Amino acid sequence: MTAFRTLAAIIGLCLVTAIGFVAIAWRSPIAPVPPPNTASFDRELLRRGAQLAAAGDCNACHTAPGGRAFAGGRALPTPFGTIYSTNITPDPDTGIGQWPEEAFRRALAEGVDREGRQLYPAFPYDHFTLLTQEDVSALYAFFMTREMVTATAPENEISFPLNVRMLLAGWKLFFFRQGPYQPDAAQSAEWNRGAYLSEGLAHCGACHTPRNRLGAEKASERYGGGEIEGWNAYALNEASPAPVPWDTESLRLYLKNGWHDAHGVARGPMAAVVDNLATTPDADIKAIATYVASIAGPVSAERQQAAEALVAAARNPAGKSASGTETSGEHIFHATCAGCHESERPLPFGGVNLILSTGPSGPNPHNILNVVLWGLPPADGARSPIMPGFAASLSDQQIAALLSYVRARFSDKPAWPDLEKKVREARNAGRPDTVYPAHGIDPAEAMLNRGEGP
């Protein structure tokens, strides 16, 4: 009898918990509306929306390689399976054309779509929740005036139980804090503007902060460096592996131009970010740079001195040693890399001297390996870094020898383990679409900025 009662109590408790959970997780749909008249939006609002969408890097995920702008369908590999980005053009059937602004706002602020389904945090609503009402309105106006594209993303490849979206409500209980952004009164207005943009729309932490086993950013390791699509997003905090520490001015130039003389070029997924930021107002870029520089904190005099020595050394490359005991890695470096990387030709067409580059000092060889294998193809109609790839001419063993040499000569870090295996894996994974530079957010956006559109 007692056993029966206990069992009944347990079942009862489970039921109550389940009902309670569903009550939290269940979100009501928001009624669809006919797509808004595109002429109804204020031009100034649209212009700001275009700038914000660029700062948010929306196209990077919501546009498939070679696909139409914002039509979705790009595969996003995650440790839990592949998620496909959705169509956020105003197509009424396959896009968000029937979403009222309230639904758009809820998706950004709470991670719930118009139908009331919980969204995966691959869509970084944990950042977008910080946005102000005005900025959300500007973004809504921008997306509602894009070209409609009929396109349905493939089904996500996520297995049970994670394909049960209601469970995301539980994830949110642990890892999600709703915004908006709360300014820090102890900091300057510029710093706060930068923090609002970096933590919110630009969602820097989505890549630059490591994630825990449940896919949430680790609050204890903010900006400690993460991995994204086979690339390192380097640490931005005091653990930054950059040989020359970043400051506000170097970050500003890097984010504005896509390269910096004493650091190198932005490539991989960061290429799209800097392409998009090119249309962001200078004051906002400066604010982001101010905030990001503050994450690492002030640079010690010792580190600053070491950095200055590196910059001076880069101006006078050591050249070829005449010892006659060169390793094959050194031979390959001199024949293959030094022509650009010790040339003193300015960036972006010249190569950065590798004693200044973060690549050789990275926590793993992913970035330098991607670049050596596949190169940096030139962007169409834009000034961009260029580098030939060496997948066809160098074997796994030769690339491993080259990278061991580069690591030993250009960083003060211990050798990377299992290099040859890593080269093989990167080669077998094939050329990632992230080696292609993005080409700005949307041609229509450029027109808007020139006052020609929409």
Next chain:
Amino acid sequence: MKLKVNGSEYEIDADPDTPLLYVLRNDLALNGAKFGCGLGQCGACTVMVDGKAIFSCLTPMLVVEGKEITTVEGLGSIDNPGPLQRAFIEEQAAQCGYCIAGMIMRAQALLQKNPDASDAEVRAALEPNLCRCGTHMRILRAVRRAADLMRTAAHGSERRAP
């Protein structure tokens, strides 16, 4: 160091980091491959190594030891040009000619791997090679013609087979 070029073995006396292009031109007098930029950005130096098109200006000799190196001279002779060479002559695809050996070698690598390459695939494959005279349309036509020539030759030999 021993290099195998166009089917013949050569003993080369040079530093192991000497670019393959210099060895081909200076030591072996195979002057088809050209020095353009020396940075892997123009493609004039393209040759084939084990069937793949590579920039010989950025490839040190030591990494191609023991591999099959093919230059434009290995595809045929003046009296008996190979299909790509013939097609380039028939389409008059060369103007100044500086890029042509590289174009031919990259096209050869493509057609060996994919004899039925589409026009889009030919364009994509030849993207690393630049031509400053602007004969791109003729070059593309020549590659198309060469692909047809190679296919016809292949069919011909099939029919002759017992």
